[in-house]
Amino acid sequence: MTSGPPANRRNRHVSMADVAQLAGVSSQTVSRVSNGYEGVLPQTRTAVLAAMDELGYRPNSAARALKLGSFRTIGVITFSLAPMGNFRTIEAISTSAAEAGYAVTLIPVGPPTHGGVEKAFTRLEELAVDAVIAIMEVHLLDRAKVTLPRGVPTVVVVDSDAGDAYTVVDTDQADGAQRATRHLLDLGHRTVWHLAGPEDSFAAERRTRAWRETLEAAGREVPGPLRGDWSGESGYTAGQELARRADCTAVFCANDQMALGLYRALREAGRDVPRDVSVVGFDDTADSASYSPPLTTVHQDFAEVGRRCVQRVLDHLRTGEHPPGTSLVPTRLVLRESTAPPRD
The missing domain is CATH 3.40.50.2300 (Response regulator)
Incomplete structure (x- = not known):
């Protein structure tokens, strides 16, 4: 690593060029590290990350999104975290998204009404998301005056009768x-x-x-x-x-x-x-x-529901196609001690 940056550099906005100078690499290498690209030598990656940390550099996510065409963020719309099924599904979505390098933005809907759904989707215009997973009854989507941001694919959870109009993932x-x-x-x-x-x-x-x-x-x-x-x-x-x-x-x-x-x-x-x-x-x-x-x-299997939701989103983003259809996750009966033959 080269000698540290001039003192006055710490008093202004830190740029990618500053990180590159401190780490002794090119700005292109800094860009590759900050965007998570493969093909950077481990020791080089370590040097760049150390320089970022020393300078307090934080990549500009908005600029990066404009360049790459992706915010690496999935929006999740739901009415409530109180139902156990919603909570565990969102937990699984977050885990699967993180494994794929995506963050999750939770967009709560106030009252479970058509107006509440409209407001939640309107907020998408203000948020940087690449796709949406909606955990709600689909009739609220159909009856609300919902306008999705152009090019944002949507996956619906919890309504397996809606596969003719939406991409649906649900428990069977x-x-x-x-x-x-x-x-x-x-x-x-x-x-x-x-x-x-x-x-x-x-x-x-x-x-x-x-x-x-x-x-x-x-x-x-x-x-x-x-x-x-x-x-x-x-x-x-x-x-x-x-x-x-x-x-x-x-x-x-x-x-x-x-x-x-x-x-x-x-x-x-x-x-x-x-x-x-x-x-x-x-x-x-x-x-x-x-x-x-x-x-x-x-x-x-809420973990599988979450995994399939994220996979459908990634498929949509990769291909640019949003075909309707339903993916049902199988159930299984867990036998314990609360059932028995009837008494004679």
Whole structure:
């Protein structure tokens, strides 16, 4: 490395040329290092990075984006981080994006309304993003007056019926619900009750439809579903009604939190899980293995959902094509101790 820069250099904006002089390399080499290009000798890269650190040099991301045609940033739009599925999907997207050299900008939507969606997408005009991943029900996109920045590809998560118009990545909701329902029927239960999620949720609706179709295909009675709002408290409220029904011996819950509330209602009514009532959840949350008894549940591979989202985005950016279509991530049934054959 050459001798340090003049003192007055530290009192003005540090340029790439300053870094090059201090490191004893060309400005082109500094550019290659700052942009993460391969083909720079390790010792040269180390010298350039040391010079950047000594001078406090920070690459101009806006100028670099104009030159390269990329901000190396993906925007993620969502209503809330509260739902476990949203949180884990965003976590997986962030991990996969980082592995590909991209940052993630989270764009929250205030109220889950068409106006809220419009405002979120309008913000994209002000943000430096190369692509967008929208974690929301697609009907809000269709009905809102959304205008995407020109050339920004969009991947939609959580609406597998929208593949004719959007690039969609989703868990195979139907497959998971079918697995849960068939498992309970195979154990010998005459029918399976369902504690469903909110009516305005695509995931909840798809799980309910698959549960119903599985019972009908087996020639079984289809009880009226009870609904909750994904919370344990709503599962407890609905569970109090199910606990009063002597003919209820098996319940498929649309998520694990509501299953936990159902556990409480059954226990308070003196009904044992799984001796009196078998219970299957959906999600395979980190805590579900610690329920008492450990919960049989449908596993969602959120890491794979996030990986496929980022891969679709990278494919769009590489090819310049944004074809519609749906990619469904398979589920699997995790067998634990909350299900058993019905009592004679």
